Amino acid sequence: MLYTYRHLTPEEREEVMAQRQARGYPLHSPPHPFRGPGQYLITAANYEHRHVMADLGRRTDFEARLLEKLQEMEVEPYAWVVLSNHYHALVGVKKLNDVSAALKNLHGATSREWNLEDGVVDKRQTWYHFSDRKIRGDEHFYRAINYIHYNPVKHGYIKSVYDWPWSSVHNYLSARGRDWLRETWQNFRPDSMGDGWDDYVLDGDGALMRS
16 A cells, blocks of 8 residues: 555545545554454565565575564464565465464564674564455355465466475465466466455444445
């Protein structure tokens, strides 16, 4: 949101703020309209999309610590990918606050460490707030997995998803095989991933419905 917002015209910014205010969302940070149990696509980026995780060892360490933190909070990671300036994770939770607590701890610790390593203590904000999207069913679940695994290709880092080490695609390759991954990609391509998600709200029974 922050990265996109900086490129909007004043009129477009006013429209975005009006829409967020009408929905009851915070004006300058990602909304978290759903906090109950379920599956969520989590995204977090380095502030202003700076490539703070450009170092290979830093990505390796962060991936391991991310999975460790999620496990500590009893959050189930279904898929993940770590890039040089952001990451995605598809997780199953009892409540979204568990993810929030895990990421707050992880982001705080890595910010201090990396800023010390890079000599920018008190000069650099490392992370922006995480955003989430609640998964609405099996189709969205598998599209999210494919979206995550394809992300390094989408951003031009590699030509094959199997060439990116910091990704759960290798876990699926080992557990399910290449044929399963290929079939899942063909059936649930992530081309329209996220379209219309913000049009969904909770009804009086806590179920998802269009706004």
